Amino acid sequence: MQTNFTHHQSAHCENGVASNLLKHNGLDISEPMVFGIGSGLFFVYLPFLKVNYAPAISYRPLPGQIFNKLAKRLGLKIKRQKFASEANATKALDHNLKNNIPSGLQVGVYNLSYFPDEYRFHFNAHNLVVYGKTETDYLISDPVMENVTTLTHKELDKVRFAKGAFAPRGQMYYPIQIPEQVDFKSAIVKGIKNTCRDMLAPMPIIGVRGIRFVSKQIRKWPIKNGTKKANHYLAQMVRMQEEIGTGGGGFRFIYAAFLEEASKILENKELENLSKEMTVIGDLWRDFAVEASRVYKNRSTKADVYNTIADQLLYIADQEEIFFKKLKKVIS
Amino acid sequence: MKKEEVPQDKGNLSNINMKELVYATDEKGNYTTALSTGWEPKTIALSNSIDEISERIAVAKEQVENNERSPIYYFMEVSRMDLSILSSYVGMWQWRVKRDFKPENFKGLSDKVLQKYADAFDISINELKNFKTN
Structure with a gap:
C-alpha cells in the first residue's frame, strides 16, 4: 500500500516533516515558515550533559517542539502517540497507511541504513515520514535526503525504538485537523516574539547569554582539559552547529528566509532589512566554523588560537543581542 | 550566504552522491535554496570524531x-x-x-x-x- 505523498527536500528534518505533512493535507507552508512560526531558532549550553564525550550544545529546542508550537499558533490539531511495544507501534503505523495517512516518526539515526557510515551516531531526534509499505520494506521520505528511500520492516522497528537520550519510543505524529482559514499574521508575530524571548532570556545558559558562556569556556578548555580534549570539544561543537542544516549558519539562513517571507505577509519593510542582517550573522557563524576547523585540523597548541575564536563567538553574541532587540521592537 | 558561495567541497556525503539542501540568496538578494555536496570544516569535524x-x-x-x-x-x-x-x-x-x-x-x-x-x-x-x- 502507498499513499499519494509528495517528497520535498528540506534543510532540517523536523521543519521538513512538518512542512511536507501539512502540504500533503492541503496547507501550503514553506520550511522557513514552519521554522519561524514554530520558533526553531534556539541556543542552549548544557556543560553537565556529555554527548560523544563533549559538553552538549543545542542549537534547537527539544524534539517535537517546533511542530507543536506551529500547530498551536495556526490552530491545527496534531495527534502524537508513543508506544510501549514494537508490535503496537507497527500496528498503528500500518493502520494509518491503510487509511492513506502518511505519518511522521521520531527516530534514532544510528540504524538508518541509507545514511553514510560516518553519520551513524546515537542521536535520537531525527524525523522522517513513512508514506507506504511493501512486502519487505517501508517507503520512507526523509526530508534531508534528495529522494525517497526505504527501510526494511526490521530496520524501521529498530530506529523507532532506539534507546538513549530522547529515546523516541516509537513516536508517531500526523495532523488530524486543519482549519479552513489559517491566520498566518498573528502566528508569525507569536513565533517571532517567542524566539526573541528565548534568545534574550535572562539565563546564563540560554540564547545570547549561553553563546557568551560558551565563548568564556572555550578560553578555559585548553588550560583545563589539555589541547587534545579542547580540540575534540571544538570539533563536536562545529558538528552540532553545521551538520545537516542544524544550528549555526544554516539555521540563521533559514530564519532570514522566514523573515523575508514574513515581511511580505505582514507588509512590513523593516523585517526585510532584518532578514539581510540575519544573513550577515549567519555568515559570521560560518566564519567561526572555518576558524574553529583550522584549530583542530592543525592541532595548534598555542592557547592564543582559542582566545581568537572565543572573541569571534563573543562578537556573534553581541551582534545577535542587538539583532533580537531590534526584531522585538519591530514586531511589537 | 550567496548562492554561488554555497560550498561544493568533497565530503562524506559526496562519496555516496548525497547532497544537502541549504538556504542562500540569489543575485537580487532574495532567498532561494541550493544543493551542497559538502563543506570542508564539517568534513574535518566529522573525521575528527x-x-x-x-x-x-x-x-x-x-x-x-x-x-x-x-x-x-x-x-x-x-x-x-x-x-x-x-x-x-x-x-x-x-x-x-x-x-x-x-x-x-x-x-x-x-x-x-x-x-x-x-x-x-x-x-x-x-x-x-x-x-x-x-
Missing part, C-alpha cells in the same frame, strides 16, 4: 587483550555507545553494566544476560564470548 572513536576502539582492544576489561567494553566502543546508551539498550543499571566491564564478572554472566548485550551490539553470543578483533 571518527578518529577519536577509532582511537578509543584501539585502546579498548588492547585492554581486552591484556585482560583488563571485558569484550563488552570493546563492543560498546565499536557500536559508538557510551555507558548510559548501553545501559538503556540492555535495560540494566549503569553500575551493573560497569561491573560487567570487568573480565572476572564477565566470565560469570549467564547466557540470558549475554544475549541482551549481544542484541544491543547486533552480534551473536558466540562473537561476544570468543573475543576476536579483526
